Amino acid sequence: MSRKKVITSAFSNLYTDQRIEKVCQTLHENGYEVDLIGNNWGGAGKMERPYQFSRILLVSKTLKTAYFEFNWKLYRELYGKVKENKNIILHANDLDALLPNYLISKKYKIPLVFDSHEIFSEMPAVQGKMSQKLWRYLQDKIVPNIKFMITASGSYGKWFQNKYGIKPIIVQNAPRKIDFDIEIPNNQPKTVLYQGAINPFRGIDKAILAMHHLENAIFKIAGDGPRKKEYEDLVIKENLQSKVQFLGKLLPEDLRKITITADLGMSIEENGGESYFYSLPNKVLDCIQARVPLIMANLPEMLNIKNQFDVGEIIENHQPENIASVIQKVLDKGRKNYQNELEKAADILCWENEEVKLLEVFEKASQR
Known part of the structure; x- marks a missing residue:
């Protein structure tokens, strides 16, 4: 037509x-x-x-x-x-x-x-x-x-x-629907993933510091942006090179291959003004479609997701110790135990x- x-x-x-x-x-x-x-x-x-x-x-x-x-x-x-x-x-x-x-x-x-x-x-x-x-x-x-x-x-x-x-x-x-028949990997160490722009108010620096309080976990950061060099320097300063990896900017199809292998996704934006406060970050919907549980910020749209579907946990604040505690809670529960709720959410929150x-x-x- x-x-x-x-x-x-x-x-x-x-x-x-x-x-x-x-x-x-x-x-x-x-x-x-x-x-x-x-x-x-x-x-x-x-x-x-x-x-x-x-x-x-x-x-x-x-x-x-x-x-x-x-x-x-x-x-x-x-x-x-x-x-x-x-x-x-x-x-x-x-x-x-x-x-x-x-x-x-x-x-x-x-x-x-x-x-x-x-x-x-x-x-x-x-x-x-x-x-x-x-x-x-x-x-x-x-x-x-x-x-x-x-x-x-x-x-x-x-x-x-x-x-x-x-x-x-x-x-x-929302991403296009993925027919999920992939076997969930048993990663050792466990993989915590941030994907998106490396900008201020994304909670990335606090998440890096949280890695001091986690064992048997690696934090992968997929993306690029103005704060990348600062955060790379922070990793070196804190001697966390063995626990934090920068993957760089990836094409969407390559990023999806990474997302689907993670044990945990992260969207812990800070209140950097009304645009951030009211946002529903892409990474939340991408992780849901990949059937990856999340830790999320205590902001309206992410609270709304959590209230509808038990796809992860909400952090109360951005203290590194608190972030580490919530990460550990999700990792201890395990990705497989979130699958039913992730499946429900993925069926609704799709392109x-x-x-x-x-x-x-x-x-x-x-x-x-």
């Missing part, structure tokens, strides 16, 4: 962005012609996709100027594409790609779907900076006028509704259920 063309854009090198990949794949499989636009900030790893994609080349040396450069170049790119074909839907991912999409949408009266992966203006990286005022200004001016909006957690949805009177559709960033809501939004946008 022939549908409208969807131009998806994001300030992303697209290489490891699983949400954008899943959204574009779903749209492509359901008859939409997809044109994905990212950029080369942070590298431009080789990709293969069954739909059209491109990366805007940035020459900026700082992230601040890269945002301005990307938005200007994205506007010109969208302008050229829309002049050729107005039978399209614009799809902006996060606030840092929204302005050019909004301007083109207004100018040519074409539908715009806004996907807010987080509360961008309240992220730790912008807090207390002049740029936060700019992002808040853009958000305040544009978001109340958005007709089609999705976001990644129920708490995010309530935040946007309370602030702007807009009711986003919740499309959680196959989320994409139904996504397609409803794009169907409504198509009819405008």
